[in-house]
Amino acid sequence: MAQDVNDIVRNGLCIGCGLCQSIAGENKLKMTMTAAGRLRPSLIQPLPAEITTRIYSVCPGVRVEGLESRDNDPDFATDPIWGQSARLSIGYAADPHVRFKASTGGALSALCIYLLESGRVDFILHVAASKAQPMRSERHLSFDRSQVLEGAGSRYGPAAPLVDFCQLLDLERPFAFVGKPCDVAAVRNLAKIDPRVDKYVRYLLSPVCGGASELTLSHNIIARFGLEEAEVGLLRYRGNGNPGPTRIETKDGRTFEASYNEVWGDEAGWQLQARCKICPDAIGEQADIAVSDVWPGGSPQGEDAGFNGFIARTHKGLELLKQAERANAVCLERPMSFRDLDLFQPHQVRKKQAVAARVLGMLLAGQMLPRFRRLRLLRSAWDAGLRHNLRNCLGMFRRSRQGKTREPAA
Numbered sequence: 001m002a003q004d005v006n007d008i009v010r011n012g013l014c015i016g017c018g019l020c021q022s023i024a025g026e027n028k029l030k031m032t033m034t035a036a037g038r039l040r041p042s043l044i045q046p047l048p049a050e051i052t053t054r055i056y057s058v059c060p061g062v063r064v065e066g067l068e069s070r071d072n073d074p075d076f077a078t079d080p081i082w083g084q085s086a087r088l089s090i091g092y093a094a095d096p097h098v099r100f101k102a103s104t105g106g107a108l109s110a111l112c113i114y115l116l117e118s119g120r121v122d123f124i125l126h127v128a129a130s131k132a133q134p135m136r137s138e139r140h141l142s143f144d145r146s147q148v149l150e151g152a153g154s155r156y157g158p159a160a161p162l163v164d165f166c167q168l169l170d171l172e173r174p175f176a177f178v179g180k181p182c183d184v185a186a187v188r189n190l191a192k193i194d195p196r197v198d199k200y201v202r203y204l205l206s207p208v209c210g211g212a213s214e215l216t217l218s219h220n221i222i223a224r225f226g227l228e229e230a231e232v233g234l235l236r237y238r239g240n241g242n243p244g245p246t247r248i249e250t251k252d253g254r255t256f257e258a259s260y261n262e263v264w265g266d267e268a269g270w271q272l273q274a275r276c277k278i279c280p281d282a283i284g285e286q287a288d289i290a291v292s293d294v295w296p297g298g299s300p301q302g303e304d305a306g307f308n309g310f311i312a313r314t315h316k317g318l319e320l321l322k323q324a325e326r327a328n329a330v331c332l333e334r335p336m337s338f339r340d341l342d343l344f345q346p347h348q349v350r351k352k353q354a355v356a357a358r359v360l361g362m363l364l365a366g367q368m369l370p371r372f373r374r375l376r377l378l379r380s381a382w383d384a385g386l387r388h389n390l391r392n393c394l395g396m397f398r399r400s401r402q403g404k405t406r407e408p409a410a
């Protein structure tokens with residue numbers, strides 16, 4: 001049967017990265033916010049078959065593959081859950097302002113500023129709050145420190161950083177990319193068919209990711225304060241401390257705050273997109289450096305000065321971390337172990353162990369399957385035991401049969 005981009009959406013596999021828009025061209029396919037609060041490709045005209053094939057070969061909804069052998073090093077530590085690591089450390093941005101303003105300890109922003117100021121890249125591609133619609137997120141280019149800091153902080157709702165990725169490659173300038181692990185997977189997929197990716201995308205950096213919420217969650221947050229989107233001038237999910245408050249400022253000068261745990265304390269209320277439930281790599285296995293929170297148990301017990309977990313995954317990531325430490329851009333305070341990561345990210349351990357069974361549940365329910373490779377999913381499932389696998393397989397089978405893992409085309 002002929003491939004159709006809408007099938008990726010209908011089968012709940014699209015995560016809204018935007019790369020298909022960049023490949024097809026905005027006149028043929030445009031990322032659109034759906035009524036359910038998800039960014040999805042909307043076809044404006046039928047796509048030629050070769051464009052659809054290209055999209056299927058790069059789309060992280062249907063294809064995620066672990067690092068290629070050239071990036072694997074037998075001397076680096078590996079773990080069934082956490083994958084490869086050249087160095088694991090706890091640290092933070094050396095600049096106290098960056099550390100305070102950013103999501104956690106400012107690691108990603110500090111690395112981006114270092115890359116720009118050392119001349120290693122010309123710009124950073126990442127995301128920031130939209131200026132026109134401040135509750136929403138959009139792709140953001142940073143050429144200097146102040147632009148990097150405009151993008152600092154976690155944007156938990158939908159974000160499509162790759163909407164013009166191929167057009168940025170056309171510039172033939174070196175840049176770094178910060179994106180969720182699925183966004184990084186899209187870039188790695190594209191690198192297999194477009195040699196310009198390895199030439200111009202010098203570094204891939206990623207936050208460890210618990211999942212991307214629907215925009216309706218953000219609407220629910222502001223509704224608690226009796227607000228509507230048109231009134232909102234700023235919605236910051238966290239930052240200005242670690243984790244810092246969720247803060248809303250209205251265009252007419254009113255401010256509202258709620259603590260991180262008030263908003264995010266209950267994982268069941270995160271309104272995650274369907275694709276996140278079967279995410280085979282939410283821990284940045286394909287990034288050069290992945291960065292996490294380091295809260296024991298996975299939730300903050302209060303405010304602190306901001307500490308990141310750094311996972312340097314490749315030689316390039318290891319070298320960048322060393323240079324950034326030497327230049328006093330980041331402080332690496334103490335080593336971290338894979339078992340520390342289990343403690344900091346229990347939800348990531350549960351998810352990695354559940355993915356194979358959930359994908360089997362989808363298969364049994366007759367749903368279209370993604371292609372996941374080199375991510376140790378069967379080994380992780382085996383370690384989780386029969387009961388865990390049965391529960392996840394049956395749960396996904398039922399959800400799929402009830403249509404809960406599917407969605408209409410945009």
Ligand SMILES: Cc1cc2nc3c(=O)[nH]c(=O)nc-3n(C[C@H](O)[C@H](O)[C@H](O)COP(=O)(O)OP(=O)(O)OC[C@H]3O[C@@H](n4cnc5c(N)ncnc54)[C@H](O)[C@@H]3O)c2cc1C
Pocket residue numbers: 101102103104105106107108109110126127128137151152153154155156157158159161178179180183207208209210211212213291292293294308345
């Ligand atoms: C959707 C989401 C889920 C998360 N889930 C977890 C989790 O399960 N465990 C955990 O430890 N931490 C999670 N985090 C937080 C993450 O740990 C911190 O962002 C990370 O520690 C980096 O902190 P920092 O202070 O170095 O970031 P900063 O210096 O503030 O930099 C953050 C960077 O991430 C980019 N960014 C923010 N939001 C997005 C987005 N939606 N898509 C693409 N790029 C984005 C920004 O543009 C910025 O460059 C999540 C973040 C996000 C955005």
Ligand code: SF4
Pocket residue numbers: 005008009013014015016017018019020021040041055058059060061062
């Ligand atoms: S995951 Fe990305 S490339 Fe795939 S369909 Fe969705 S927006 Fe397009």
Ligand code: SF4
Pocket residue numbers: 015180181182183209210211212275276277279280281282
């Ligand atoms: S959980 Fe996975 S699919 Fe969902 S946003 Fe994070 S990296 Fe992407």
